[in-house]
Amino acid sequence: MKYSEKAGGTKAKPPNLKMPAPTNFGQNVHHQIDRQNTQIGQIEPNSTDQLGQIDPKTEQNPPLTESDHSGQIEPNSSDQNPPLTESDHSGQIEPNSTDQNAHLTESDHSDYAEDEQKRNIIDKFQAMKDEFKQKGKFSAKEWNQIEEKIAKHLKVNRSKIYEWKKEFGLSRKAFYAEEERKHLVEKFNEMKAELTQAGLKNSYSNQIDEIVAKELGISFVTIYKWKSELGQIEPKHKHPHSKQMELMKRYYEIKDQIPKIIDKDIAKILKIGSATLVRWKRQFKRQQFHPNSVDGHSVEENAAANVQEIENITSGSI
Incomplete structure (x- = not known):
């Protein structure tokens, strides 16, 4: 490059070529990249396309050109990168994936296991109560104490067990x-008939009744009480009618002879x-009986025999 000469033959000095003042352009670029890197993976909650969309409120670069997309794979391409990990998805699972709701399945399994544990405790509690029932009769106060001990043995509060029974519909209505x-x-009658027809036999007295009643959530004793009230059970008389008549004749004789004697002793x-x-x-x-004879014997003969039996009772020999 030639420089013009000044008047007088002197050459002009070339301009002072200094480097431009440094700028922070590079720092700004890196800063912007860093900012956008932190934005990658942030997905708009209501977006229909959740892959790679950036929050519109953040500062974005101009959209990439087709050449800039080189290296990106079409969604339906068979040559895809390995699927993103669960952490890359931020815990979100593709709606149409065959591996859906994995965390829900685990939760459901946990709930099922917890319910099974509760039912096992209830079954053990009831089984131990049944063992005590076979040993004898207990008052309400004694039953409360027994249940407290059983619950303590199972390491569960007694009230909690009854709460679970109510939860599973196993509580008996009052x-x-x-x-x-x-x-x-x-x-009860239908289920008992089905079990009997199926060939089930009692291994102990009233076993089938207990099985059916337990299935219905009611004591078999209560069932038979209701059957009696409904007239479905005929009373079984240990003594025939004639024997009952004979014994009641003797009752009234004894009562006449010793008015102060109590019925329990008679x-x-x-x-x-x-x-x-x-x-x-x-x-x-009393009016049904003939006053002068009982079972072919005179009143006097029967009276003597009755007096002897009464003396035996009062002396403790019977």
């Missing part, structure tokens, strides 16, 4: 309407239960 009783008795003489005697007294009135 009151059943008449229609409910009829329905449950009918269901029942012992007659070798019947006190409840049976009460029931027979309602059935047989």
Whole structure:
């Protein structure tokens, strides 16, 4: 490059070529890249295309040209990069994936296992109660103490067990309407008949009754009480009618001879239960019996025999 000469023949000095003042352009670029790198993976919550979309509020570069997309693979291409890891997806699973709701399945499994554990404890609690039932009768207070001990053995609070029973519909209702009783008795009869026809036999007394009643969530004793109230059970008389007549004749004789004697002692003489005697007294009135004879024997003969039996009872020999 030639420089012009000044007047007088002197050459002009070339201009002072200095480097431009340094700028922070490079730093700004790197800073912007860093900012955008932190934005990659942030997905708009309501976006329909959740792959690679950046929050529109953040500063973005101009859209990439077709050449800039070189190296990116079409969504339906068979030559794809390995699938993103679960951490890359930020815990989101493709809606149409065959491996859906993995975390829900695990949660469901956990709930199922917890329910099974509760039911096992309830079954053990009930089984241990049944063992005590076979040993004898207990008062309500004694049953509360027994249940507390069983629950303590199972390392669970007794009230918690009853809470679980209610949760699973295993609690017994305190009151059943008449229609409910009829329905449950009918269901009991049907289920018992099915088990009997299937060949199930009692390994101990009332086993089938207990199995069916437990399935219905009711005591078999309660079922039979309802059956009796509905007239489905005929009373079984241990003594025939003629024998009952004979024993009641003796009852009234003893009562005439010793007015102060209590019915409990007379029942012992007659070798019947006190409840049976009460029931027979309602059935047989004094006026039904001939005053001068009992079973072919005179009143005097029977009276002597009765007095002897009474003396034996009071002396403790019977």
